[in-house]
Each structure stands twice: as C-alpha cells, then as structure tokens.
Amino acid sequence: MCLAVPARVESLNPAASTAMIDLDGIRKEVSTQLLDEVAVGDYVLVHVGFALERIDAVEAAKTLALFAELRAQDAEG
Amino acid sequence: MKYVDEFRNGDTASALARLIRAEVKPGRNYRLMEFCGGHTHAIFRFGVNDLMPENVRFIHGPGCPVCVLPAGRIESAIRLAEEERVILCTYADLMRVPAGSRDSLHKAKARGADIRMIYSATDVLAIAQANPERQVVFFAIGFETTTPPTAAVLKIAKAMQLNNFTVFCNHVQTPPAMMHILSAGEAGIDGILGPSHVSAIIGSRAYADCCDKYRVPLVIAGFEPVDVIQSVLMLVRQINAGEAEVENQYTRAVSQTGNQKAQALMQEVFEQRPMFEWRGLGSLPESAVQIRSEYAAFDAEKRFNMKEIATADIKGCICPAVLRGVNNPDECKLFGTACTPEDPKGACMVSSEGACAAYYSYGRYRETTGTT
Amino acid sequence: MSRLDIKHGIIEMGHGSGGRASATLIEELFIRHFDNSLLSQGNDQAAFNVPAGRMVISTDAHVITPLFFPGGDIGSLSVHGTINDVAMSGASPLYLAASFIIEEGFPLADLEAIVISMARASKAAGVPVVTGDTKVVERGKGDGVFITTTGIGIVPADVDISGDRARAGDLIIVSGSIGDHGIAILSSREGLEFGTAMESDSAALHTLVAAMVADVPGIRCLRDPTRGGLATTLNELARQSGVGMRIKETAIPVKAEVKGACELLGLDPLYIANEGKLVCIVAPEDAERLLTIMQKHPLAQNAAIIGTVCTDAQQMVVMATAFGGKRVVDWLAGEQLPRIC
Numbered sequence: 001m002c003l004a005v006p007a008r009v010e011s012l013n014p015a016a017s018t019a020m021i022d023l024d025g026i027r028k029e030v031s032t033q034l035l036d037e038v039a040v041g042d043y044v045l046v047h048v049g050f051a052l053e054r055i056d057a058v059e060a061a062k063t064l065a066l067f068a069e070l071r072a073q074d075a076e077g
Numbered sequence: 078m079k080y081v082d083e084f085r086n087g088d089t090a091s092a093l094a095r096l097i098r099a100e101v102k103p104g105r106n107y108r109l110m111e112f113c114g115g116h117t118h119a120i121f122r123f124g125v126n127d128l129m130p131e132n133v134r135f136i137h138g139p140g141c142p143v144c145v146l147p148a149g150r151i152e153s154a155i156r157l158a159e160e161e162r163v164i165l166c167t168y169a170d171l172m173r174v175p176a177g178s179r180d181s182l183h184k185a186k187a188r189g190a191d192i193r194m195i196y197s198a199t200d201v202l203a204i205a206q207a208n209p210e211r212q213v214v215f216f217a218i219g220f221e222t223t224t225p226p227t228a229a230v231l232k233i234a235k236a237m238q239l240n241n242f243t244v245f246c247n248h249v250q251t252p253p254a255m256m257h258i259l260s261a262g263e264a265g266i267d268g269i270l271g272p273s274h275v276s277a278i279i280g281s282r283a284y285a286d287c288c289d290k291y292r293v294p295l296v297i298a299g300f301e302p303v304d305v306i307q308s309v310l311m312l313v314r315q316i317n318a319g320e321a322e323v324e325n326q327y328t329r330a331v332s333q334t335g336n337q338k339a340q341a342l343m344q345e346v347f348e349q350r351p352m353f354e355w356r357g358l359g360s361l362p363e364s365a366v367q368i369r370s371e372y373a374a375f376d377a378e379k380r381f382n383m384k385e386i387a388t389a390d391i392k393g394c395i396c397p398a399v400l401r402g403v404n405n406p407d408e409c410k411l412f413g414t415a416c417t418p419e420d421p422k423g424a425c426m427v428s429s430e431g432a433c434a435a436y437y438s439y440g441r442y443r444e445t446t447g448t449t
Numbered sequence: 450m451s452r453l454d455i456k457h458g459i460i461e462m463g464h465g466s467g468g469r470a471s472a473t474l475i476e477e478l479f480i481r482h483f484d485n486s487l488l489s490q491g492n493d494q495a496a497f498n499v500p501a502g503r504m505v506i507s508t509d510a511h512v513i514t515p516l517f518f519p520g521g522d523i524g525s526l527s528v529h530g531t532i533n534d535v536a537m538s539g540a541s542p543l544y545l546a547a548s549f550i551i552e553e554g555f556p557l558a559d560l561e562a563i564v565i566s567m568a569r570a571s572k573a574a575g576v577p578v579v580t581g582d583t584k585v586v587e588r589g590k591g592d593g594v595f596i597t598t599t600g601i602g603i604v605p606a607d608v609d610i611s612g613d614r615a616r617a618g619d620l621i622i623v624s625g626s627i628g629d630h631g632i633a634i635l636s637s638r639e640g641l642e643f644g645t646a647m648e649s650d651s652a653a654l655h656t657l658v659a660a661m662v663a664d665v666p667g668i669r670c671l672r673d674p675t676r677g678g679l680a681t682t683l684n685e686l687a688r689q690s691g692v693g694m695r696i697k698e699t700a701i702p703v704k705a706e707v708k709g710a711c712e713l714l715g716l717d718p719l720y721i722a723n724e725g726k727l728v729c730i731v732a733p734e735d736a737e738r739l740l741t742i743m744q745k746h747p748l749a750q751n752a753a754i755i756g757t758v759c760t761d762a763q764q765m766v767v768m769a770t771a772f773g774g775k776r777v778v779d780w781l782a783g784e785q786l787p788r789i790c
Contacts, residue, residue, distance in 0.1 A: 002115055002222035002274040002790055005712045006080035020644075024078055024709035026636075027644030031199060033229045034339040043080055045277060045330055046713065048168070048789050049197025050226045052339070053277040053330050055080055060329035067089050067303065070310075074092035077099060078705075078712065087773030114790060124774015142790055169786035183783075196641050196714070196787055223789065302772055418782030429715075430790055439776045 004047035006055050009040050021046060080329070084301030085123070093306045094128035100313055107133045109312055110402050111270040112255060114141030114430025115300045121439035123302040133309060136264055136402040137432035139254055140272060142219045142247075143170050144400060144424045144431050145355045149386035150247055151176035154216045157245065158182075158190035161381055164208060166201045167216040169194040174427045177388035198226040202233060205242040214377045215244045222274040224248040224366065225339035228346040231368065231375055243377035246368050249353060251275045252283050253364035259291040264402030268312035270305065271297035273327050280335025281325045292321040299327040346372055354385075356424055357400030396423035399432050406433040413437060453477045458557040465551070465585025478561060479581060482568040487544075487579035495544065495579035500603055507534035508599040516563065516593050519633045520648025521724075523596055524567035529653045529724060530675070531598040532574055536655035537671040537727065539610040539662045540602030545571060547581040547598045552591030563594065574653040576600065602655075607666045614669040615690035619758040620736040622729040624657065624749040625650070627679050628707040631721035635710065641787065643713070647706045652725030657746045661729070665739045670730040673723065680719040680778045682728050683766045693761020696778070698771045700755045715788035719768075720781050730758060 007021040007028075017033045021044065031050045032038050044051035101107060111117055117137050120126055126135065139145050151174060158165040165182075172183045172194065186192040191211075195201055198215065205213040217227045227244060234242045251272055258264060271284055276297045284295050294315035298308030308326045315322060325331055346369060353365030368376040377383065390397065393411050398404040406412050406425065416422040418434055425431035429438070452473050463470035480488055487495040511527040521529075528545065535542040547567070551560065571578050578598075629650040636645045654673065662668060670690070674682035679701070687694050703718045711718050725748060731739050736754060743752040756768075766778040 002113070002220060002272070003715045003788060004222065004274045004277075006078075007713070008079070023713055025645060025647070025704075025706035026709040026713060028713065031197075031226070031229065034225050034336060034342065036338050045274065047222055047274060048226050049199055050229070052222065052225075052274060053336050056329050060080060063304075063307075063326070063329060064083055067086075067093070067307070070096060070307070071089060071092040074095050077095065078709065081712065085772050087771065091773060122776060123770055123772040124776055127774050168789045170788045170790055172786065173783055193640075194786065200640050219789065302774075418779075428790065429788065438779050 002047060004045040004052055006043045007046050009038060009042045009044060011040060012038065019044070019051060021051070081301060084299060084303045086303055089303050090128060090306050093303065093310055097133065097306070097310050097313055098130045100310070100317065101130050101132055102317065103132070105132065107267050107313060107316060108136050108265050109133065109268045109270060109309060110136040110138045110258070110264060110266045112138035112140040112251065113272045113275070114144065114428060115273060116270050116298065116305060117432055117435050118430045119300050119302055119305055121435040125302050125305055128306065129309070133313070136266060137399065138258070138402060139355065139357060139400040140220065140251065141428050141430040142223065142249065143174050143428045144396070145249065145357060146174065146218055146247055146424070147354045147356045148176045148388040151182065152180070152386045152388060153383055154245060155180060155182065155185045155190065157214055157377065157381060157383070158185055158192055161212065162191070163212040163214045164191045164193060164204060165214050165216055166193045166195045166204055168218065170428055171216065171218060173421065174424050175391070175421055198230045202230055202239065202242065205239050209241060211241060213242050215242070217244050218247045220249060220251050220272070220275050221278045224343055224347065225278060228342045231346045231372055232342065234375055235372060240374070243375050243380050244368060245377040246366065248347070249355065249365045251279070252287060253361055254355065254358060255284070255287050257358055257361050257364070258401055259287060259293060261401065266293060266402065267316050269293060269295040270308055270312070271295045273298060273300045273330065276327065276331040276335065278336050278339050281323055281331055281333050283335070284323045288321045288323050294321045295323050297323070297325045297327050297331050299330070357397035391422050394423040396425045396433070399425050406436040409433070453557060455557045455561050460551050460553055460555040460557065460560065460585055462553055462585055462587070465583060471583065474583065478564050482564045483571070483578045484568065485577040485579060487577065493580070497544070502606060503604040504601055505535055505538045505540045505604055506599065506601045507531060508597060509534055510595065510597045512592060512595050513634070514592065515637050516559070518637050518649055521651040522563055522566050523594060524563035525570040526651050526724060527596040527598045528567050528570035528574065529651050531600040532576055532653040532655050533673045535600040535602040536658040537610070537673055538602070538604055539608035539658060539668065539671065540604040541659060542576045542600050542602040542655050545576055545578045545598050545600045547578050547596060549581070549583045550591055550595040551583065551585050552593055553585055553588040555593055560594065570653065574655065605662060605666065608662050610668055610671050612670050612672060612686050612689035615686055615692050615730045615758045616669070617692060617758055617760045618733055619669060619730050620733050620754050621683070621694060621696065621756045621758065622731065622736065622740060622743065622752055623679065623701065623755050624727045624729070624743060625751040626702040626704045626707070627674065627723055627726060628703060628711070628718040628721035630724040631678070632707050632710045635714070643710065645706050645710065647704070650723055650725035652748055654725065654727055654748060657727070657743065657748050660742055660746055661739060664742050665731060665735045667735060668729060668731050668739070671727055673727050675724060676722050677781050678718070678720040678722055679728065680766065681781055683778065684780050686728070686730065687764045687766055691764060693759045693764055694756055694766040695759055696756030696766065696768045698768050700753055702751045702753055716785055719778055720785045
C-alpha cells in the first residue's frame, strides 16, 4: 500500500504550496500542503503528487548506524 | 537514490537474517502478518522470504486498498460513468480490478465510458476546470496515506466553488481493520509488521490499543527490504521476551504523533463512516471515512444519490480468506489456473501488491527445476 | 509556388480523396522531402532489381502519444522501428514503404515536421522511402496521425538469426541502457509531466547489426526490446527456443533517471519500452569478442552481458536481484500503468 519515495526538495513555491522535487534527475512539482515546514535540501516522501512527510536525516543516520552495529554483532557471532 | 539504496543493501540484509536465524527458537513458529501490500511487494520483489528461517512465516494482510474495495463500489463507479455520463477519474491501480460479472473500469472505458487515469488528486481539479460543462467525479481510494491528498483537493474545490467536481469517497482506516483481524483470531498471528506510510500520517501511537488488547507485538517497518528484515528481528526479540509493544523501526519518517497537519485536514473534511464493507472482511463499523456535511456539495454519493450495490463473491475465489491471513494464495483452487494476472478473478491477483499477484509473479521460480 | 499553406493549413478530407488536393499534398510534402528517384517516378509502386539471396520483409504500425517527444517524434520512430525489425534478422535494410492515416484537421505544419523528421531519419540510415499511401479519416476517428512502415532487406549468406535458436549455455547481451524511450514518452504525457533531460533512444540499429554479423555470423537471436521492454523480449525468446534464462540485475544497464522515474511511478524498468536497443543471444565462445565489437559502435557503448540461457522446462526468466534474492521476470499482464500502491 501507498507507494511513496524519498526525493530532494530543489525549490519551493510558497504561494502555490508546491515544491519542485528531484529524484536522480527526475523533477516533479508536488504539493506541500500537508507539511508544516519544508526547506530546500529536505528529503520528503512523495505520494500521489503530495509531500507526505519529511525524512528525518538524524533518525535515518541512527538506523544506518544500528545496521552497522548489527552487522558487527553478526560478524562476531 | 538516497534513503533507498542504503536500505536495499544485500550484505546488511544477509547479516541481519543470520541474527534472526540465531535468535529464533527452534521449537516454535513465528507467524508475522505484514499488514501492508507494500511490504508484501517488497518481500517478494527482493526475495526476503529466501533469507528467513523455516519457522518465520509471513502472513499477508489486507493493506492493499484496491484489494479490499468491494466489487459493488466499482460497479457503482462504472454506473456513474455510463449512466450519469460523468468523467470518472481514478488512480490507475483500480482499472483492472474485477467488478461483478467480469466487468472492470478498463472494460467500461473500452465500451466508451469517459474514465481517466490520474497520477495526483490535484489532476482531477485541472480536469474539472478544463471541462466546465461536464460533471467530474474523483473515484478516491486508499488508506490514511492517500486520504489527506483527497482532503486537500476537496478543500481547494470548495474554496474555488468548483461545482462540477465531486468525490466518490472510499477511504478506509488501518487500525480498525487490524483490530478486526486480531479479534477474529483465525490467522494465528504472533507479530505484526506495521504500515510505513500510513504510520507517517497517523503516528505510531495509533496502534497502542491493538497491542494492549490482543497482546501482539507490532513493529512499524519501512518498505525497503533491510527495513523489513530489521523489523522481523525486532519482532522475534519481542516474541521471545513475551512482550507486546509498539516499536518503530521506520523512525526516519514516522513519529509518535504522525503528521498532525494532515490529520487536521482529514478531520476538517471527513468524518467517521458508521459502517463500511471491506472485500474479505465484511462490513466493519467505524472503519472508513465519509465526507462531512459541510462538504456535502462535493460528495458524489449525495449528488448522484448513489445506492449501495451488493455483489456476490466470485465462486471458488478465496481472496476473502487470503485478505484475513487465513489462507495462502496457492491454496486457492483458481490460483494460477482460472485466475492469473492476465485474467484475474479476485482482486488480490490484480494489484502488484495483492498477495496472489505477488505469489504468482515472484514466487514461482521455486517450482522451476534444472536451473543452471 | 507552393499551393499548400503549410503554416496555417490543416488536413481536410479532400487531401485523402485521390484528387488534386491529394496530389498536391503528395508532391509538396512527401515527394519533396523524401526526395528519391523511385518515389519521384510517381507510380503506385516502386520497382527495383534485387540481389540474390534471402530477403526479409517486416511491417510496423506506429501510434504514439504524444506525437512529438524528447529525442524524436512519430516520423523518426516509424523509420527506426521498421529498419530495426528488418535488421534483427541480420539483414541490411534496402527500402521502406510508408502509409499515413491522418485525421481531418491535423495541422499541416505538424505533418510537415513529421515528414521532414522521417526523411532525415531515412537519409541518415541510407534507407529511402520509395512508395507510400495517404488516407484521411474524419475528425475524431484518428489520433492525429498513424504511420505504418514496411521495410525489406537482404540477409548475408551465412547468417541465420531466429528467435528459436537460443541454446542452454548461450549468453545474453543487451546493447545499452534500458527504459530510456518509455520514460522519455511518459515524461511528456499529459497529466504525468515530469522534468528530465532523458531522451528517447530511438535509433536505427542496422549498422550495429552489420558490424556484429560481419564478425560473428553465427549469432543465434537478435530482437529489439520495444513494447513490453526487456522482460517481454526475454520471455518471447525463451518460449520460442524452449529454454529458460537466468539474468543478473546488477549487470543490466539502467540510467539513474530511469530508476528514479520508475520508483516515483511504481514502474519496473524491465518492462519499459526501448527504441534503440537490441538483445542478442550468442554462443559463449563468441560472446566476449562480440561484446567488444558492439562496444566500439556508438549505439552500443554500454553493451553488457546480462545473463545466460539454461535448460528449463517451464521456460522461465529468473533474475538474481541486486539485493541477493531471486525473482521471476514474468510476462507483462495488461499494460504497465503508474501505480499508487
């Protein structure tokens, strides 16, 4: 359910509540109506032409760090 | 792709899978329901199943909006297009889903109905503006992820006084369906992989009641394969420890409270629907939303005085049991014979997220022999 | 002096009636731009001498929305498409025939742009359009313009390429990145528009094929993975030859933009159309040499060996995923549509 992909915000059009997002060279205008705040450089989850939520870079890094930790655990295993 | 490729790393997946194998108790089974079709799709597309030990089993849930939409709702939409001659706009996912009597939106379009596939809910507004002399209906489906965009366009339509635009609302809610499956108890679920993007909207706290009431652990899991495998590890650990907590693996997108702006927008435009029929699950109270009276002018069910159409289940099709997690697709008599992706009988064979389509498309290589 | 008002004019029913208006259209548009002696003779057919040996013929109807897209248009596409179908037998294409079905009201300026593009593609390929036909249908009964092209060619004496010749152990080569055409088309389709520098890969592949068969005449199968993409072509060849195929996802060239667009729209690059790529199946001992030859050609610099042919009673195409799993690469059910779930 609910295909949503993380894409980078390239520019904002606050008047229209839209953002231009980029996904590896693919640019698409999406609505930012569902977000309280969004800035250029943020990654947002795009679903049916709407930015659903911002990706939390700190949390993503934590998850990746945890992966690394678990891999170390496995290697010791 | 940032935030995608890192979470598709095969080596990380193998390492996490080895930890799972080391931690599962040989004597017991771990029946894990992935609620979402997105997870079903990821599990099959990436071959996550192959990495799991024998006693970890994925039970496929009802979280595929096109799969749970009753055939009668599709027939109603076809009638709007054919009898009321509206421009019917919908997401492409719905086009091939069987309505009753071997019909579908795709076939209705071929017969001449004006049915248009859209990518975004906002596209429907543009179509309505471009066709002021026609009635334009948005056949809206989806869980809490897809509901806020519909709410957003309803709000815009009202502000614009767009009087040729209405929504045929079929938005459904995740927690009630989950509660229903757990209360029925027939799927024998030991743990739940919770939705990714639904949870981004409704927040992780929305599942607290499920876990408390039915003593089942739930881990909100991202849709990438390493997310899924890590979530399985988290579930295995909870099950081994006898815990039943809501945990959140997908912290990069899901908070405890979710997207409150989106929630407020949904609240403003939609209200609880007393009863809604789900394909497979039957009529469930308070499991879907309807358009508030303030927006009644934009409610297709009211404008066109739409009546519920009851449709009989397809003979031999066990989609209902598959959607409840009771049966696997390959236990269906029709699977792969009378029901294939080319000629689907049940909804689960249509969507690439449907359990049957996923089994059919991705699972069959296990049966091949003589591979080199 | 021109009797056609190209700038403002539109196609009218009279342009297809066979009368003076038809003749004017043919002379001032088709004969003028296609510009070759066989067509200029003004006959309803083209007569020419043929060399000895095996000839091939192929025909392809071209319908596309939008008619003009990044990297091409229906005109160039209708030339490349048929040249490629002829070339996939290993043949050198000789001549093309073209038939147009045009909708009443279609702007002459657009038609001229299409004809010029077609003429340019045919001249660049060295395969002239030597005969043709034009019909006009009432407004609402066509989609602007449909073009059917038919091509003929000559197969070199020692070449025997056919979809049923793949054998277990053979290697599978693809000539370059997949999905470029389909994504370029989608990017300009109404309601779906997205920005990209991606262009269609539409190209005539006959010179590539000529270089390939000159060095490895024993090539078993050639096919251009157009509609239905690479996945469909591999399944077709597997079924025709009664074999299975095992491919590696990491070996298949896919541009980042194509991957990005596919993630965004819920599509799979394996099923996206190509118009300037070919799939080749070749005996293992010839594969490396052939690959080197292909990579020297400008249209196949990114050619890659993507998998092997195997014995498989079920004739399945199975892919080892980049992630480390395996999955069946099945036939496409219906058309591939963008999805939300």
